[in-house]
Amino acid sequence: MSAYDDRPWLAHYGGRPAHQRVEFGTAxxxxxxxxAAAPEDPAIHYFDATLTWAELDHASDAVAALLIARGFRAGDRIALCxxxxxxxxxGLVAGWKVGGVPTAMSPMSKADxxxxxxxxxxxxxxxxxxxxxxxxxxxxLASETDIAVPIVVTSSSLDWQTRDDPRAFAGTTRRRPPDTIDLVSLVGAHRGMPGRRPVGPGxxxxxxGTSGTTGFPKSAQISHANLTFNTQTYRDWTGLSPGEPVLALAPIFHVTGLVGAVTLGMLLRSAVVLTHRIHPGVVAAAIRERSPAFSVAAITAYLGLADESDTTPTEMRPLRLRYSGGAPIEPVVADRLEEALGGYVYNIYGQTETTSPSHIVPPGLRxxxxAETGVLSVxxxxxxxxxxVVDDDGGDLPVGAIGELITSGPQVIPGYWNDPEATATALSGGELRTGDIGFMDADGWFYVVDRSKDVINASGYKIWPHEVELILMRHPDVEEAAxxxxxxxxxxxxxxxxxxxxxxxxxxxPELVAYCRARMAAYKYPREVELVASLPRSATGKLLRRKLRG
Incomplete structure (x- = not known):
């Protein structure tokens, strides 16, 4: 028996069940x-447009009917970009209706x-x-002879809405490529839906895609059971009520936005507020107009609201549940956001491989x-x-000892797409080797210190980058550090x-080097400091250290 078998974190559950009975088998x-329950209620708010659940059902029927007519088979992939x-x-729902596998790609992807x-x-x-x-x-598609996509549907970011907010759509026009099928035209002409193809929990x-911080991402196979379990986790652990709007403050082609907005809206029968991109001014306007109750996003999204929009704490008040995932929050940043936006930002933690949350700070707790590392619990x-928390050989470490976090639970994916080697390495025995380095305290709170691949080895001593970054962030002139x-x-x-x-x-x-040298062990302080205009981040706000390493 180890401290992890005793599950000391249960003391903080506040009446929530240790075992969660999942209500739905599939998404x-x-x-x-x-x-069925709320066909005329809003499912999506998009600028001045509102799509009801019935309208969303009809639109996805249109795409599903096209897929079947064009020979799409159960198990085929429909790429969403x-x-x-x-x-x-x-497109997501249409893929499910025909037994397909929706596959998300960042719309910011370059040709390679x-x-x-x-x-x-x-x-x-x-x-x-x-x-x-x-x-x-x-x-x-024209130049790569080994790549063929038989069915191509295109949409415009201007579709459905009529506001054409220049902050979101400056320079955007509807192109409607003639060699593709236009989504809005398809939906407008659609009548009837052929039979559904069944899908099961497995x-x-x-x-x-995983975060891809070390190269091309792996593709996480998220099952329907994974998705329904963690969608319900968001609902049950936050205490959201049916009908409360949800703000998609993270990209919905990433696990955080997909589960913490799109499928959460389905479970709650609540409207999901979409803003095309995460533009601080546009998001602030959507909060004023739609009064969402919940959001989850990288901390950079909240920093954007605080620093680059005209929102006030009073206007932010409807957004009563604000969660941050993707990377641990620096305590100094959490304090600054609470003052600027008038509300506490709770941590949530997980990976694509855990279908978003494996850890959460329950509402009402801070x-x-x-005290030793200065790290805020996830x-x-x-x-x-x-x-x-395990050592290099996979053995459990004692409370307070730093090692790799290993996660098991119903939200852990079964494997990676077409990558048995990575599956065997990271997901052996149904447990996920997260690659994150951290520890658990005696009360069951977890802390993430760094990524295992980011640890610096100086003369045999380990340097946790996050520890150095915390020191730098305490300097009054420093906004961000990596x-x-x-x-x-x-x-x-x-x-x-x-x-x-x-x-x-x-x-x-040189002054920053001296600042760190005065506050850190000799092997830890940075030998070089470079001032930059910005740090490289993924679409979800995750720091991409590989781009700094060159």
Whole structure:
């Protein structure tokens, strides 16, 4: 027996069950229940447009009927390459209706990434933004003889809405490529739907790319059972009520936005507020207009609201449940956001491989800060979930010891698409080796210190980049910091910091080196500091250290 077998985190459950009874077997069941119970209620708010559950059902029927008519088979992939637009949800549900596997691709992908995606997933159908198709995909389909996508449907980010907000759509026009099928025209002409193809809890509900912080992402096979379990986790652990609007503050082609907005809306029979992209001013306007109760996103989205919009704490008040995932929150940032936006931002933690949350800070509790490392807790494991901290050999470490987090539970995916080697390495025995380094305290709170691949080895000593970043963030002139390892002839590796200054910041690079040297052990402080305008991040706000390492 170890401390993890005792599950000390249960003491913080506040009456929530240790075992969660899942209400729906598949995501399709969740959607059908929403349509049956509330057909005329709003399912999506998109600027000045509102789509009801019945209208969303009709639109997805149209795409499903097209897929069947064009020979789409059960198990085929339908690639979705749109922003936070209604078209994504239409394509997602259509894929489920025909027994297919919706497969999400970032609409910001460049040509090489699109080529890799199409070869990796061999989709039979593609639903893409019209500009992405014309600017990137069309040439790939014409020039790469081994890539073919028989069914191509295109949509415009302007579809459905009529406001044409220049902050979101400056320079955007409807292109309607003549060699593709236009989504809105298809939906307008549709009548009737052929028979559904059944899906089961163990079937793949969606393929989603992992964070890809070390290269091309792996494709996580998220089952319907994974999806329904963690969708319900969001509802039951936050206490959201049916009908309360949900703000999609994270990209819905990523696991956080998909589960914490799209499928959560289905389960709650609540409207999902979509804003095409995460533009702070547009998001602030949507909060004023639609009064969403819940959001989950990378901390950068909340920083954007605080620093780049005109929103006030009073206007933010309807958004009573604000969660941040993707990366641990720095305590100083959490405090600043609470003051600027008038509400506490709760941590939530998980990976694509855990279908979003494995840990959460329950509403009403504040995440503790570890006195020694200065790290804010990412939360406690959710229902039916066990997390252990292990050493390099896989043995359980004692309370407070730093090691790799290993997660098991109903939300852990069965494997990666077409990648048995990665599946065997990361998901052996149904447990996920997260690659995140952290520890559990005596009360069952978990803390993430760093990624295992980011640890710096200086003369045999381990340097956690996050620890150096915390020191830098305490300097009054520093807005953001990222630390990576660089070659060092004497030590093997040393730390280098990339720093973004506040608008009025005037500190110099040598002064920051001296600042850290005065506050850290000799082997830890960064030997170099480089001031930069911004740090490289993924679409979900996750720091991409590999781009700093070159």
């Amino acid at each position: 399709m069941d969740m959607f059908d229940a929403a349509v 749109v922003q936070n637009d209604p078209a994504f949800v239409v 990434e699109v080529v890799w995606f199409l070869r990796q997933h061999t989709p039979t159908a593609l639903l893409a933004l019209d500009d992405l198709y014309e600017d990137v995909v069309r040439d790939i 079937d793949v509900a969606v393929l989603l 995440a503790p800060v570890d 939360g406690i494991p959710v229902s039916d979930t066990v997390v252990r 630390v990576v390892g660089i070659p060092d002839d004497y030590r093997g590796e040393s730390a280098k910091a990339y720093v973004v200054l506040r608008t009025d910041g005037a500190v110099t690079e």
